[in-house]
Amino acid sequence: MTAFRLLIACFLTAAGLLAAAVPAQAGTAIGGTLRVKSADAPAPVAGVELAVQSTQGGETVRGRSGPDGRFEIPLPAAGPYRVTLEAKTLPDGVVLPAGRSPTLTVDVQEGQSKLVLFPLERAGAVQQRQGPSVATRVLQVVLDGTVFGLIIAMAAVGLSLIYSVSRIINFAHGEFMTLGALLAFLLSTMAGGPQWPLIAAAVVAVLAVGALGGALGTGLLRPLESRAKEHFSILVFTIGLSFAMRYLLLALFESNTQPYREYALQEPLRFAGLAITPRDLVVCTVAVLALLGLGVLLLRTRLGRAMRAVAGDPGLAEATGIDVNRIKRDIWIVGSALAATGGVLMAVSHQVRWDMGYQTLMFVFAAVILGGIGTAFGTIAGGVVLGICMELGTLVFPVELKTALAMLALAAVLLVRPQGLFNRAQRVG
Template identity: 45%
Template sequence: MRHQRLFVPVLALFLVTAPAVTASAQGEAVLGAPGFGARALQALVDGIQFGAIIAITAVGLSLIFGTIHLINFAHGELVTIGATFAFFLNVSPAGPGWHLIPAAIAAVAFGALLGGAIDRGLWRPLRARGTGMINLFIATIGLSLLLRHVVLVLYGARPGSYAQYDIQSAIDLGPVGITPRDLTVTLLSVLVLLGIAALLQRTRIGTAIRAVSVNRDLAEASGIDVQRVVLVVWMLGGALAALGGVFFGLVEIVTWDMGFKLLLLMFAGIILGGLGSAYGAMAGSLVIGIVAQMSTLWFPVDLQYAWALLALIVVLLIRPQGILGRRERVG
């Protein structure tokens, strides 16, 4: 449980410093609004969509923690870079004006390359020098501030939106209304999460990732190239963060600090699901997204993340290792 005890104070620190996030609520009450049951179904659909986006971004962060036990505070900036890189290719007058789909694919590739470059250029040399985990954690905060302000200089403080799929009419699916854009994002998010699960369970590199997460020394003694596995995890984490940033910017808005705002919910999903578990990050993130949206049925929208974090605290009181986490001996 030593990693759990390290991670929770970090989340508490973040709670004090992080700004609030405002997510869209399609089932907002208006005159002539549907009954409670219909609004509850709408909130559930919105929560699944939001939770799936959080899960995509949180899986990479969880895998990084599982393989090298690094709390990467700069992971949120990879989300922002993915969203703003796609925005540059899609909208910016200085960009090529690509359609959003190839722009998103290019952003995912750029996120993978950036994640690999950060590992090879920064974290691997620091690990080779025997740098302590606390020092590495402080370095991630510095990297986060650096990348965030580089994005601010290059992108600017003005919020933006992608050129395609901006304004759409909702499709009525019984009591639930959802735009084709949001439906596509939700389905693609679920497919990506299923693809990650298949990668981890049915491929050699996935087996190697799970082995390194369970016992790094034993995996290395078994002939697994641990450095290669760590590089793959960083590239996978960067690609998923960029994809999640594009999805989040598509259903919300693109801003220079959007990843930093989403980072709190990534941490919450990872802790709720179980530290170091990719499947736990998926499950925990879905719970966070659903609770956040469902809470708007009774409480103001501004408090939705407070109730999601309250659910995190309640679950940890009952099951300290998280939903899918493993118990560890202490002492």
């Protein structure tokens, strides 16, 4: 009963923080930065006029780029818009690249500041029109896939750990990702209060979601597990919990899509023909360090050995003196904290959205199955392999098909190795 009260207190505290700290809804707008390519660094282009009009017609809204090349044009409502760069207002010697249209069509959501990009170049400049080599393109998509794969692996290994110990498939795992990202966003952009550095906000968010996961596993799922005749009841409960959390977050955060202010607009770093933004470099570094720390926990600590023992045989582990209930609680804390970490990293690389965890959950399950259900290190490898395969598919097929191709590859692997790539086959019967 104490654990149940702790769960309710944690959830109400998180909901209260969300309700109190959600900033006033940002105005619907279109924005961006105009820069021209140069030999040194891109230079801002000031004084360029842009015209925005709804695709359904109506009044044309105009804006102008400032001294730093930035522009932001408020819009009266959400919807599809045409953004036109007035080429006649470009400074002398600055033009749009050949074949580039001065008009873009974008779909703007309510409360969103939609980013639009117009590449500019010097008139008469000698440009290398040929694209990158095949080897460079392959290396670039492998790099991009590794970034996404590490994020997926971070969340997937938490789900795999929870299943390996408790045999519970937690469909609310995606919402733990979203909650971690939202809490970090709100703490770092809190209206009327201290705006924390993102790293401090992320640490607090991860700890809070870990505590919530521990309370969930102890206060709700353990009593339900002892009363339910089969795990299907628990599966349905976690699906219902997922829906409840998702739409509570929608009610509190609304449908805003927001970036972390410290990682809003960044120029990519280039090396040997490859490009990576500083935020993706941070994501990779944090993910690798966190996964290495998890490996040390599982292999070199007493708690990790106890977790592996309970995962292997709970009855035998309890007979040797291990407190199985405490280990289950700890694994829920660790697994939920890993989900929150994955959510923060996903939001850094992309943006914060109320259903981001739900949209990612399919890839999380795919990584768990591909690596082998219940294998932590196999799940990590499965997440990275999945991310790379998704991006490699874009070299041949349209980018819209990369998710379908990844799922087809997963099905093909499971036809050959039903136990996953990194799990052992077991005899049944």
